[in-house]
Amino acid sequence: MTADVIIAGAGSVGVPTAMALGEIGVKTLVIDMNSSPGQGENKHAIGGVRATHSDPGKILTCRRSLEIFSTWQDQQGDNIEWLKGGYAFPVYRKSDEKMLKVLLPIQKNHGLNIDFVRPEKMKEIIPGINTKGLRGGTFAPDDGSISPLLSVNAFYRKALNYGVQFRFKEKINKILCKNGKVCGVETDQSRYKAPVVIDAAGPFSPHLGKSVQVDLPVIPESHEGAITEPVQPFFQCMVVDIRPAPGSKNYYFYQNKHGQVVFCITPDPPILGTDKRETSRFLPQVCARMVNLLPRLKNLRVRRTWRGLYPMTPDGSPLVGWNRDVQGLLHATGMCGQGLMLAPGIAEVIARMITGKTIASDEIILSEFSPYRKFKKEEALK
Amino acid sequence: MNRYRITKHPILEIPEKNIVAFTWNGEKLTGCDGEMISSALFANGIHIFGHHHKDNSPQGMFCANGQCSQCLVIADGLAVKSCMTPLRDGTVVQSVEGLPKLPEDDSIPQINEVPVKDVEVLIIGGGPAGLTAAIELGKLGVTTLIVDDKDRLGGKLVLQTHKFFGSVEDSYAGIRGFEIAKILEEEVCKLDSVEVWLNTVAVAVFSDKIIGVVRNNQYRKIKSQKLLVATGAREKMLSFPGNTLPGVYGAGAFQTLVNRDLVKSSNRVLVVGGGNVGLIAGYHAIQAGIEVVALVEALPQVGGYKVHADKLKRLGVPIFTRHTVTDANGSDQVESVTIARLDKHWKVMPGTHKTFEVDTLLVAVGLAEVNEFYLKAKQWGMDVFCAGDSQEIAEASAAMFTGKIKGFQIAQTLGIDVGPMPKEWDEKATILKSKAGREDRKKPPLKEDGVFPVFHCYQEVPCNPCTSVCPIGAIRTENDEITGLPYMVDLESCTGCASCIAVCPGLCVSLVDYREDPEHPLVTLPYEIWREHVNIGQKVPVTDIDGAVLGYYPVEKVSTRKKYPGTLLVKVKVDKAVAKSVVGIWVQERQVEPSTIYEKEIPPDDAVVCRCERITAGEIKAAIQQGVRDMNQLKALTRAGMGACGSKICRPMIWRIFKEEGIPLTTVTDSVDRPLFVEVPIGVLAGVK
Numbered sequence A: 001m002t003a004d005v006i007i008a009g010a011g012s013v014g015v016p017t018a019m020a021l022g023e024i025g026v027k028t029l030v031i032d033m034n035s036s037p038g039q040g041e042n043k044h045a046i047g048g049v050r051a052t053h054s055d056p057g058k059i060l061t062c063r064r065s066l067e068i069f070s071t072w073q074d075q076q077g078d079n080i081e082w083l084k085g086g087y088a089f090p091v092y093r094k095s096d097e098k099m100l101k102v103l104l105p106i107q108k109n110h111g112l113n114i115d116f117v118r119p120e121k122m123k124e125i126i127p128g129i130n131t132k133g134l135r136g137g138t139f140a141p142d143d144g145s146i147s148p149l150l151s152v153n154a155f156y157r158k159a160l161n162y163g164v165q166f167r168f169k170e171k172i173n174k175i176l177c178k179n180g181k182v183c184g185v186e187t188d189q190s191r192y193k194a195p196v197v198i199d200a201a202g203p204f205s206p207h208l209g210k211s212v213q214v215d216l217p218v219i220p221e222s223h224e225g226a227i228t229e230p231v232q233p234f235f236q237c238m239v240v241d242i243r244p245a246p247g248s249k250n251y252y253f254y255q256n257k258h259g260q261v262v263f264c265i266t267p268d269p270p271i272l273g274t275d276k277r278e279t280s281r282f283l284p285q286v287c288a289r290m291v292n293l294l295p296r297l298k299n300l301r302v303r304r305t306w307r308g309l310y311p312m313t314p315d316g317s318p319l320v321g322w323n324r325d326v327q328g329l330l331h332a333t334g335m336c337g338q339g340l341m342l343a344p345g346i347a348e349v350i351a352r353m354i355t356g357k358t359i360a361s362d363e364i365i366l367s368e369f370s371p372y373r374k375f376k377k378e379e380a381l382k
Numbered sequence B: 001m002n003r004y005r006i007t008k009h010p011i012l013e014i015p016e017k018n019i020v021a022f023t024w025n026g027e028k029l030t031g032c033d034g035e036m037i038s039s040a041l042f043a044n045g046i047h048i049f050g051h052h053h054k055d056n057s058p059q060g061m062f063c064a065n066g067q068c069s070q071c072l073v074i075a076d077g078l079a080v081k082s083c084m085t086p087l088r089d090g091t092v093v094q095s096v097e098g099l100p101k102l103p104e105d106d107s108i109p110q111i112n113e114v115p116v117k118d119v120e121v122l123i124i125g126g127g128p129a130g131l132t133a134a135i136e137l138g139k140l141g142v143t144t145l146i147v148d149d150k151d152r153l154g155g156k157l158v159l160q161t162h163k164f165f166g167s168v169e170d171s172y173a174g175i176r177g178f179e180i181a182k183i184l185e186e187e188v189c190k191l192d193s194v195e196v197w198l199n200t201v202a203v204a205v206f207s208d209k210i211i212g213v214v215r216n217n218q219y220r221k222i223k224s225q226k227l228l229v230a231t232g233a234r235e236k237m238l239s240f241p242g243n244t245l246p247g248v249y250g251a252g253a254f255q256t257l258v259n260r261d262l263v264k265s266s267n268r269v270l271v272v273g274g275g276n277v278g279l280i281a282g283y284h285a286i287q288a289g290i291e292v293v294a295l296v297e298a299l300p301q302v303g304g305y306k307v308h309a310d311k312l313k314r315l316g317v318p319i320f321t322r323h324t325v326t327d328a329n330g331s332d333q334v335e336s337v338t339i340a341r342l343d344k345h346w347k348v349m350p351g352t353h354k355t356f357e358v359d360t361l362l363v364a365v366g367l368a369e370v371n372e373f374y375l376k377a378k379q380w381g382m383d384v385f386c387a388g389d390s391q392e393i394a395e396a397s398a399a400m401f402t403g404k405i406k407g408f409q410i411a412q413t414l415g416i417d418v419g420p421m422p423k424e425w426d427e428k429a430t431i432l433k434s435k436a437g438r439e440d441r442k443k444p445p446l447k448e449d450g451v452f453p454v455f456h457c458y459q460e461v462p463c464n465p466c467t468s469v470c471p472i473g474a475i476r477t478e479n480d481e482i483t484g485l486p487y488m489v490d491l492e493s494c495t496g497c498a499s500c501i502a503v504c505p506g507l508c509v510s511l512v513d514y515r516e517d518p519e520h521p522l523v524t525l526p527y528e529i530w531r532e533h534v535n536i537g538q539k540v541p542v543t544d545i546d547g548a549v550l551g552y553y554p555v556e557k558v559s560t561r562k563k564y565p566g567t568l569l570v571k572v573k574v575d576k577a578v579a580k581s582v583v584g585i586w587v588q589e590r591q592v593e594p595s596t597i598y599e600k601e602i603p604p605d606d607a608v609v610c611r612c613e614r615i616t617a618g619e620i621k622a623a624i625q626q627g628v629r630d631m632n633q634l635k636a637l638t639r640a641g642m643g644a645c646g647s648k649i650c651r652p653m654i655w656r657i658f659k660e661e662g663i664p665l666t667t668v669t670d671s672v673d674r675p676l677f678v679e680v681p682i683g684v685l686a687g688v689k
């Protein structure tokens, strides 16, 4: 089988990219080792989507993603459970207040609707929040959440309508090259030809890269998440507590459209590797922190927990761009903990790259996300 | 006393309980101290516990076993499973109307480190399998912890008021289930190295080989060298329109309400499913004074033991084979149930519908292993074992034996010098697990004088207590096998002691005595229903094995044997012609006539498959027809399986739909099981004091 473009991975990035390519008539084939779309890391995401970042490329990308998510139901009909609940970063430490306030002008400059609000306002946004030492915090009301599961399936249906082909339960073993040029892929079942291969394999990108001697700075990291029973909605925003505690950095949670609270935590030190087996450590650790911030959560019952991977890069920004050594290989990976929110925006940039019609803002994004950038500074709001 | 309590029972004693006051949606009611809230509500005639947030459908009792979350109520402000939460004086209970509201309790809690407990062996489940394993281990001094989510040991034994099959030496044959539970409990209590945690729910097995349990609202981590999963079985469900109405529940749930909690849950029931569970539940209903209008079975023959089916027939319950339930009707709870005949292709035959007015439909269409802990632990590479129903669905007698075997094997793997396992153990376990075998309708003895038993036991099942109790050892089974049919070696030697009648779990032995009046012999029949129906001198309807009334004959004497007080031995004087045919006394004299007028034709696609998320068969079929072959994607698209029960109820039904749609199951990807298997409050996980 021959295609114009083969996408490795039907996840957060692969599926919207396929949709964007399908829309402009590029003959696209998506291959994934799992049985259906989004079964890699996409389904492990808790569903937060925000433009509240500190780097311009991310802000631009996510603003476009938010536009796509928030208008999807009106325009396409299917419910992806978009909830414009905003993102709140409540602050208890002076240093955090200072750090967030420094970012505000940059964020506002890029058109973000965000402010530092007083403790009273924080209390309104997060009813029941622990007010002891609360200094207020930032609130970005235009951010929100979606269902990762429903959105990836919505993009998938759309991609199918555009004629994109999908192969599931098929593992790509190597990218095929001739004279330094991509010519297709070899899977555990067959070979497929295409002049362009998009690497959207998430945490498995380094593995895939090895088949063409490409060394990618993507390091998978384990993160655990959980979801509760549904209760009547009482807050809407994503709450991000950026204080560190022994064994963990930040954690975040929100109440989804069904009334279920979804949450996860960033372990410190990070748990490197691809181990996705749930441990007994996560729940007591995150729950103890949550009941301190929002005590009434203590009576809310946890329904399920899971462990997934962040495809991390050294500076917390993704890798998007053409490979300089292997012609026709396009990287769209290393989404870290933000693949869900970055993907629809990135997908459109990629579609323009394939047709050679990138626009001015794409260049900002592509230089920030370049696989060949110097990984120096860490982003403030990871 | 509440209206819907069982105040007399032919087998069970009615204990005295403290009466406490509670409120239900503001109304003042009373219940028994410490009983489950669901039972207190049932005792007050309340069957609707709330309405679902998605479609406002009425919610009520379903599993009575802490598995399904259908019975949610708000108790003192918190949403709880009413079947697992004890009633206390002054409990304020409210129905859950739509989504519950999280209490605005903003006090900042004190937090404790979650304690870790080390044991050599952890046993999840204190039913027959878990208990016998613990006894085996305790005898060897192995530190063993049993956790069980109920407030007493015994598992399903607690619900079983009938006498058990099997053999006297290996599985307490002839003794009633709840009595066996007590015997095993006493044995366990004597063992110093065995600790029992009741009211303790195992909620997860993690990859760091830790089992999370919640004991009295406290989260504990348990580290054990060996894990034995003896979690039993859960009931399978059928999908038909009306299947989630309050009043449709599992036979096990019914037994819990009636036999454990002594609540008169219903007035009139219909049973679907002719396996042992359904047959026994029907029998238990009648013992509880609840009418059984019919038992329905899709196969041409009931699948349970013939003696169980015969018992039911003799009491006057019609059994409809080759029939199914097409729908349960009622606006807020079951008011009637419609059944219909099935053709060769398992399709409902038009014009064969019958509707029975009942308030309850008992579903007994099979059991599924509760093996999620086992599978997870296996996946994590733990040293895990599995016994009883969670290993393989069978009778409790088999569970007791496999538990013992696993206990022994665990001891072996711990390096304890126990020697090799006795050779015959495995063999015995296999026999106890065997399904009913060959049927052979033997003719009774020709003899018409003296006294001797007649065995109306025509099907090979693993059961032989009659051979153990005969004081002169004159009863044997064919080839001396436990499954062989019984016979009397020497009819002349019978002393007429009636021990074999008293012990027989199948109630299928009678004693014919020609000595006094050869033309009108005295026949002793086993009887376990109402004593006041068998007064001396009263004429009672006696039946043959199939439940046909052979005549009305006077009662001459009623007695019991000390060891089997629940089984009345009723002596009736009958005509010689029927003496060897009579087996039982008819109880339900009045048959409930179904109506055959059937107007509505509800599409079966309306049946709810995922009751937690209210997803219908139609929605699932549509997704399958659109090409979904991954249960995870099905879940993502429809939410089927995302509910509180964690797809315990709907998953088997979804598999069935895939099959019915003609999809080879090998092409379908199963959904991923994850902890937790039971919901746990964030505060409990956090270690809130």
Ligand SMILES: Cc1cc2nc3c(=O)[nH]c(=O)nc-3n(C[C@H](O)[C@H](O)[C@H](O)COP(=O)(O)OP(=O)(O)OC[C@H]3O[C@@H](n4cnc5c(N)ncnc54)[C@H](O)[C@@H]3O)c2cc1C
Pocket: A008, A009, A010, A011, A012, A013, A014, A031, A032, A033, A034, A038, A039, A040, A041, A042, A043, A044, A045, A046, A047, A048, A049, A170, A171, A172, A173, A200, A201, A202, A203, A204, A205, A208, A223, A224, A225, A264, A307, A308, A309, A310, A311, A332, A333, A334, A335, A336, A337, A338, A339, A340, A341, A342
């Ligand atoms: C607990 C948790 C919470 C998160 N919360 C959020 C959040 O709130 N918001 C947010 O934006 N992000 C969140 N994320 C991050 C997000 O899930 C990831 O960044 C995102 O899914 C990465 O997208 P991807 O397409 O690169 O990878 P994936 O979605 O994993 O897709 C890659 C696909 O490639 C396939 N694949 C890989 N190798 C091969 C091969 N050789 N052959 C065939 N197929 C292959 C995989 O099977 C997979 O389907 C969270 C992640 C976790 C773990």
Ligand code: FES
Pocket: B609, B610, B611, B612, B613, B640, B641, B642, B643, B644, B645, B646, B647, B648, B649, B650, B651
């Ligand atoms: S029935 Fe509980 S999740 Fe489907």
